[in-house]
Amino acid sequence: MTSNGFPAPGRLPQERRIVTEIPGPRSRELQERRLTAVAPGVGSVLPVYVTDADGGVVVDADGNSLIDFGSGIAVTGVGNANPRVAARVAEQAGRFTHTCFMVAPYESYVAVCENLNRITPGDHEKRSILVNSGAEAVENAVKIARYATGRPAVVVFDHGYHGRTLLTMTLTAKNMPYKHGFGPYAPEVYRAPLAYPYRWPTGPDGCGPEAAAQVVDQITKQIGPSNVAAVLIEPILGEGGFIEPAPGFLPAIAEFCRSNGILFIADEVQTGFARTGDMFACEHEGIVPDLVATAKGIAGGLPLAAVTGRADIMDKVHGGGLGGTYGGNPLACEAALAVLEEIEEGKLTRRAARIGEIMLPRLRALAERYPAVGDVRGRGAMLAIELVRPGTKDPDPELTARVARRCHERGLLVLTAGTYGNVLRFLPPFVIPEDLLNEGLDILEESFAD
Template sequence: MTTLLDSDQPAALEEVEQVRRLVTEIPGPRSRALHEARQAEVSSGFGVTLPVFVERASGGVLVDVDGNQLVDLASGIAVTSIGASHPEVARRVAEQAAKVTHTCFMVTEYEGFVDVAARLNRLTPGDHAKKTALFTTGAEAVENAVKIARAATGRSAVVVLGHAYHGRSLLTMTMTAKNLPYKNGFGPFAPEVYRVPSPYPYRWPGGAENAAAEALAQLRDIITTQIGAHNVAAIIAEPIQGEGGFIVPPAGYLAGVAELAREHGIVFVADEIQTGLARTGEMFAVDHEGVVPDLITTAKALGGGLPLAAVTGRAELMDAAPVGGLGGTYAGNPVACAAAVAALDVIENEDLVGKARAIEAVVRPVLEDLLGPGSVVGEVRGRGAMLALELVRPGTTDPAPELAKAVAAACHAEGVVTLVCGTYGNVIRLLPPLVIDHALLLDGVGVLVSAIQRVAGAES
């Protein structure tokens, strides 16, 4: 057997054919046995979307322990944007792991950390001087963005949106809107976090056409009269709200938020952990509206499958934290940094921004064909390869979480991995790898459409 001790390169794995193939029911017998063992050993606090154990993954296909090949329309919640187990990521990870797995950047330094920082400083919006700090998880990135904003402004208040999701740590859980399953029973929560209405066009009381102006007016009023603008360190917003239901803000809203922040010396933070790095058909989702945040958080796709997160922003803000005030034992781990450099190379060299746009061009028309009077699909929304369907009770806008659950289950049974999200649990979200094979994508979306049609037929 060849090992890394015997060779400079890992043995090549047999390429996985990019097709859906079912050889057992889903989940199969081996997955069911492993899931039973998991229940005895792992905290039940960890939920699972589909109790299937994955043995291998490549591109847009997950291969389970029973030999089934599943179409991946989830990308590990937007993590494997460059495809599962990308060969270049695997190669560079193996090379780095054979050299150094860890030193802690705060003890001794290594080039990979600086390389990732330099790339993010170049890729993020704006031509001002920037610096970057690396961390391990998206929640860490958001927490540290708050720390940086507070240090820079000397203020404490943090403003977030309704329907927001920012993480599961104490502060980011507080910043997250949805109670179940993220907050219930975990209080008391962090102080000085204030929530303002999110401009959710489909559900805005004054109509979608008024959502931007009315939400901005409410934001201004709450900040200036209830909190006090002089107390606000940061406004933090997802340019497209992820867990909240893939809510795309109306045109002009993000620009209005940025303008209000500048007016009052508030740090505007764009949480691009799910939307960033080509996912929406731009390198960053704020690019769709030409908005330049003061700070921007990234994670998920950044590490190509390994845990890595970052805060990038104006150099003077990033230097506001005292020496030793930022960091973490695993922050910017060298193996994760090697994976990130490879992932960023793939994103740029293979034009994954363009591929995300192509995915939208193919998928959105298919999904929009499901719209119409009496349809269970109330809205199709999203950008690039971040698309969603909001399911409602026919003839109304009432959320239908039971239909979303049934559609997802039908897809899973046919070997297509889809995710449910939304504050009301009624949104099917699609996050395919940006490199997904065209035929495989159409096959997976076709299964989704058929599932919706069957569920709709059973509902009528």
């Protein structure tokens, strides 16, 4: 560890190194192979082909070392190829790689569930199940909610993203690219307004209570609370643009759910496991969900996801009603146990909060210099800027794409997001060294100056 609390350099030099244009000749060669082998419906943010990654850097096939502000979309918070994770996975791979927990169980699955029951919000008795992806976790949470309540309807929100399966695609708000042409969609899904402070018609003051009142009114008039199994929301909306609902909105919705026998499901797929400076984002306003869906950062890059919920809810589902062939794969379970040790022993929630302390002032200074930066938002190591046409709040996705491209050319991996495609989002790994973090911010400023 360095004196500022950030990790010392790891296996790879923690430095940006540009030796070719980006993408370089080897990556372009691999891209040509891809075009004849991979379906074009699978996109990539940046066509550089990765050969190594560690800490805060990603190395491509041409030897360029890029600063990582993406973490594989909030997956590798503890660092890519984290030594503890890699060692646990390798050891497990030498013993057995699969039995299917539903056929012949193993201890690591139980241990992961025990840990999830311990660390998720609330001190009530809990149960967990393990699956493979965030979409699968959300879909199972909805299944459980419908089974436990005997009700059909699910309420979701504008700008929300929950996955790409039939049900989770239906739950997702954005048409292109997630839903376009893939209908018809699943029934009994209803969409409500979100307390989006930057775009709320009357402004950010009062946005939380006003939006919550609209949601309650809409559910009451259009659906009927007694028909609603669950309300599902991301505590900070991810693909929708890292939108942090206005203060008071989530507590008001949670209270309405409690008063009407509706289950509150927190989709913590992108926000969980220390990403926002809390272990889970819903802790920020003291929300205790009935069910929590987790994935992404849970296993350091291996496919694993989970649903954790109140024991009285989870215990209602009949035996055999939940599961899957690969859910809770033993390699992924060992990775998850290692990730939890890294987060807790390394105090990575504090480190994520520290990343926010470094980045937010610089992003706000950027907004002061450039009128195109309409909003700066987020918490911890989950931050974003929304770009608009100066003097308006009209989204500017073209400028967003240009800035992202300039960052990529300079060796900074950044991601875009947002319903309007006009948000730059930043998800650095918690273990990124501070000097590398600041260099990435320098590149962002240079890209705006262009």
